[in-house]
Amino acid sequence: MIERLVKEIEEKYGALTAELSDPVVFSDPSRVAEVSKVRSDLEDAHRLAAAWHVAKLNLDEAEALLDEGGLDPDMKDFVAGEKTVARERLDDLEQQLRFEVLQKDPRDEKNAIVEIRAGAGGDEAALFAAELQRMLMRYAEHLRFKTETLSTTEASLSGIKEVIFEVKGKGAFGMLKYESGVHRVQRVPVTESTGRIHTSTATVAVLPEVEDVEVHIEPNEVRVDVYRSTGPGGQSVNTTDSAVRLTHIPTGLVVSCQDEKSQLQNKERAFRILRARLYDMAQSAQDAEQAERRRSQVGTGDRSQKIRTYNFPQGRVTDHRIGLTSHRLESILQGDLDEFREALQANERAEQLATAEI
Numbered sequence: 492m493i494e495r496l497v498k499e500i501e502e503k504y505g506a507l508t509a510e511l512s513d514p515v516v517f518s519d520p521s522r523v524a525e526v527s528k529v530r531s532d533l534e535d536a537h538r539l540a541a542a543w544h545v546a547k548l549n550l551d552e553a554e555a556l557l558d559e560g561g562l563d564p565d566m567k568d569f570v571a572g573e574k575t576v577a578r579e580r581l582d583d584l585e586q587q588l589r590f591e592v593l594q595k596d597p598r599d600e601k602n603a604i605v606e607i608r609a610g611a612g613g614d615e616a617a618l619f620a621a622e623l624q625r626m627l628m629r630y631a632e633h634l635r636f637k638t639e640t641l642s643t644t645e646a647s648l649s650g651i652k653e654v655i656f657e658v659k660g661k662g663a664f665g666m667l668k669y670e671s672g673v674h675r676v677q678r679v680p681v682t683e684s685t686g687r688i689h690t691s692t693a694t695v696a697v698l699p700e701v702e703d704v705e706v707h708i709e710p711n712e713v714r715v716d717v718y719r720s721t722g723p724g725g726q727s728v729n730t731t732d733s734a735v736r737l738t739h740i741p742t743g744l745v746v747s748c749q750d751e752k753s754q755l756q757n758k759e760r761a762f763r764i765l766r767a768r769l770y771d772m773a774q775s776a777q778d779a780e781q782a783e784r785r786r787s788q789v790g791t792g793d794r795s796q797k798i799r800t801y802n803f804p805q806g807r808v809t810d811h812r813i814g815l816t817s818h819r820l821e822s823i824l825q826g827d828l829d830e831f832r833e834a835l836q837a838n839e840r841a842e843q844l845a846t847a848e849i
Contacts, residue, residue, distance in 0.1 A: 493585050496592065497540045504530065504537040536591040543584045550577035593843045598774070599665025602700040603658040604767045609646065610673065612691025615680040617650025619801075620693040622824060623674055624654050627695070629826025631667065636660035641760045642748045648681070655764055657700060664699040669835040670828075671697045672798030679803075688804060692797065700763065701770040708766065714738040715758065720749040737761045744768055799831075813838050 507530040510516050517523060553574035562570065607623050609616040628638050637659040644652040658667060675692050683689060720734040734749035735757040746764045748757040799810045808823050809816040815834050817823060
């Protein structure tokens, strides 16, 4: 099976290389760009295939020497050791090759739009939502991505009812998508006078940002309403009709933005969010295994639905999807999420390998 995979990689890479040398293809810039992209994506797999051949040759040579016999004890031990090393190297390369040829989600390379909403728990849920925003923004900055807040609806006690922000950078969606779902917190709220532990939730949805060319929105399908901004802000924010609400008539989706003083800026932000939501709906409809992606990500916000629990009395964080528990609560809330992301990525790859025919 692995031999067939290696052969397919080498043949495809060779064909792409030959195509790039074809004068007919070279005269078509768009085709050159397309073929170059596919060949570039295949380079890592081709490199692994070449390394696999070397490891396979080393293993075959060691086995042949041992089968021939006539080796003195020291040489026999040495060759046996080389055989073990070659076998381990071969096994590792085969695993890497399987990972490399798994179908990659093209959305993983996109910017991300992150939506956080307070769920069950009143003021405490709003405070927790604000903490999740800080955590995810710090994690994005740790990964050297840029963040931009698109829309915020504040609550009392410095909490938030809803916040939407963008994470910019190649691969942002692929790194942050594992945060989608219901996050649950267990602790004594600041408003609790008896010291009783409460359970509250906030929901997170991570969507890939898309361009106009990927999701075309007909102007007559969107109702645009402008109104006066409310809540904290400068004088012009609260006294001019700068807030924008978009209603996508075919789907009923509604997006509001009011953070900027400029009506034009708020409108542009609202369209970015609307495009991301429409793209997500279209992708979900095409993929039966991930149907209604956004809704399944965030559920209803009920306490019983959760992907992760933050337990303050015990100082631990548990990801329920993979059963991973960490006792680094404070550092995790500061954005140190690598441990969870790496474990979730490994689990996703294992599931893909279990169902892939490679």
